[in-house]
Amino acid sequence: MYPSSELRILAERREYLQARIAVRREACSAAGENVRLGVERILAWTHLAKAGGLLGSIGASLLGFGVHRPAGGEPAPEGDGKTSLIHKAAQWAPVALRALRLISSFV
Numbered sequence: 001m002y003p004s005s006e007l008r009i010l011a012e013r014r015e016y017l018q019a020r021i022a023v024r025r026e027a028c029s030a031a032g033e034n035v036r037l038g039v040e041r042i043l044a045w046t047h048l049a050k051a052g053g054l055l056g057s058i059g060a061s062l063l064g065f066g067v068h069r070p071a072g073g074e075p076a077p078e079g080d081g082k083t084s085l086i087h088k089a090a091q092w093a094p095v096a097l098r099a100l101r102l103i104s105s106f107v
Contacts (some may be wrong), residue, residue: 047102050098050102050105051102054098054102057094057095057098
């Protein structure tokens, strides 16, 4: 059997360690909250960068930066309306897919 003085010392040591554990637990919780906020900020910037890239590609298409012209400087001849419509749909398909991916990432 332990003498009562040793039991008292062990009990005091136990209380001291429990208090230190509680302080550490609070510090870790606060640090974890800071990490969570940082990750949320990074994810928000990532979403903004994706949206900016999407808006940039739409703007470039609307301003005609992606249009290739033949060497003479004149635009290529348009063909019939169906070919032109198919060409435009194929041109906008990647932008539409990026928009859908961006929207689904927010949901």
